[in-house]
Amino acid sequence: MHVAQNKKMKLFDVYPLYDVTPVSAKGIEVIDDKSQTYLDFYGGHAVISIGHTHPHYVKRLKDQLDKLGFYSNSVKNPLQEELAVKLGRLSGCDDYNLFMCNSGAEANENALKMASFHTERSRVISFKNSFHGRTSAAVAATDNPKINAPINRQQKVTFLPFNDLDAFQKEIEKGDVCAVILEAIQGVGGLDEPSSEFYRNIATLCKTNNVVLIADEVQSGFGRSGKFFGFQHHGIRPDIISIAKGMGNGFPVGGILIHESIKASYGLLGTTFGGNHLACAATLAVLEVLENEQLIENAAKIEPYFRGLATEIPQIKRVKGRGLMLGLEFDFEVADLRKRLIHKQHLFTGGAKDKHVLRVLPALNITENHIDIFFNALKTELA
Numbered sequence: 001m002h003v004a005q006n007k008k009m010k011l012f013d014v015y016p017l018y019d020v021t022p023v024s025a026k027g028i029e030v031i032d033d034k035s036q037t038y039l040d041f042y043g044g045h046a047v048i049s050i051g052h053t054h055p056h057y058v059k060r061l062k063d064q065l066d067k068l069g070f071y072s073n074s075v076k077n078p079l080q081e082e083l084a085v086k087l088g089r090l091s092g093c094d095d096y097n098l099f100m101c102n103s104g105a106e107a108n109e110n111a112l113k114m115a116s117f118h119t120e121r122s123r124v125i126s127f128k129n130s131f132h133g134r135t136s137a138a139v140a141a142t143d144n145p146k147i148n149a150p151i152n153r154q155q156k157v158t159f160l161p162f163n164d165l166d167a168f169q170k171e172i173e174k175g176d177v178c179a180v181i182l183e184a185i186q187g188v189g190g191l192d193e194p195s196s197e198f199y200r201n202i203a204t205l206c207k208t209n210n211v212v213l214i215a216d217e218v219q220s221g222f223g224r225s226g227k228f229f230g231f232q233h234h235g236i237r238p239d240i241i242s243i244a245k246g247m248g249n250g251f252p253v254g255g256i257l258i259h260e261s262i263k264a265s266y267g268l269l270g271t272t273f274g275g276n277h278l279a280c281a282a283t284l285a286v287l288e289v290l291e292n293e294q295l296i297e298n299a300a301k302i303e304p305y306f307r308g309l310a311t312e313i314p315q316i317k318r319v320k321g322r323g324l325m326l327g328l329e330f331d332f333e334v335a336d337l338r339k340r341l342i343h344k345q346h347l348f349t350g351g352a353k354d355k356h357v358l359r360v361l362p363a364l365n366i367t368e369n370h371i372d373i374f375f376n377a378l379k380t381e382l383a
């Protein structure tokens with residue numbers, strides 16, 4: 001093959017980047033290559049759960065790397081079992097079994113696949129504005145035609161609005177549905193949630209129609225909503241729960257919790273990297289810190305403080321979400337405000353599919369003092 005001289009490989013240009021280059025971080029502070037400190041109210045897409053470079057997390061990963069970084073799922077890995085037990089206890093989901101993978105999309109891919117194996121059906125019910133990832137079945141269940149290629153459009157998915165029980169009942173009773181997948185609090189979509197009544201009714205209709213209910217907790221899980229899982233605000237029990245993001249505090253790890261009524265068999269699911277020793281060490285460290293530092297309680301406690309300060313800003317129409325998965329809805333598009341918050345106030349925040357929503361997704365050990373700084377910065381930029 002002929003290679004042009006002086007040709008250098010470039011990056012496949014899919015990300016519009018902010019002109020910031022972080023080189024180190026601690027807690028909710030991120031420091032760039034010019035020694036400028038930023039406060040991180042975004043956690044890199046809701047990933048940083050226990051704070052950047054938490055000392056317990058760093059030590060556990062370093063210790064594990066010194067011992068054994070990786071072996072595949074062909075030998076025993078007691079760390080996976082330790083993790084399953086601890087996760088079951090802290091989340092109140094002891095009656096589920098754990099399968100580990102590497103990302104949120106992969107978690108939903110496996111969840112949808114399990115639902116299809118279990119029911120021997122293939123149509124999926126998903127909801128308007130949902131986001132479930134970019135792989136085959138996960139992206140087909142994502143309400144965004146722009147990121148669905150023709151190959152993905154072969155999947156049978158029906159998108160319904162939240163809270164329209166009649167429409168839901170009509171669809172599920174057609175008898176060809178394998179799974180209903182939903183986010184208890186929509187992340188990328190813009191922090192909308194179903195009512196408890198709707199969520200409970202769809203859980204009941206899933207049971208009576210033998211359809212697998214999948215709770216996508218990739219973003220809302222691991223304490224972010226102020227409870228371990230977002231669906232726990234509604235008193236329901238899904239059949240499969242998908243997890244990722246905050247689970248590894250930056251280490252790429254995901255998984256599904258499968259209710260024990262759904263049986264496993266050898267070879268049904270599999271992965272080379274999923275559940276490796278480093279991923280387990282990262283997740284165990286996250287669970288230990290969540291428990292020891294009572295971070296889920298902190299997420300629940302900070303929410304009313306945040307909401308209280310938000311009422312002082314007239315441009316904020318509404319505060320959406322729960323715990324530390326929050327969105328501020330303005331009556332203007334927030335892209336420019338986000339830029340000013342980064343470059344002038346040195347604060348990272350997030351956007352959403354709903355362009356009027358500014359997303360706030362900090363680490364769960366954030367303090368009231370940080371929230372004061374956030375609102376003072378916002379006031380300055382809105383003055």
Ligand SMILES: Cc1ncc(COP(=O)(O)O)c(C=O)c1O
Nearest residue numbers: 103104105131132133187218219
């Ligand atoms: C609710 C939800 N599900 C799934 C995903 C996909 O996760 P990943 O980017 O790790 O594949 C995301 C990512 O934003 C998400 O918010």
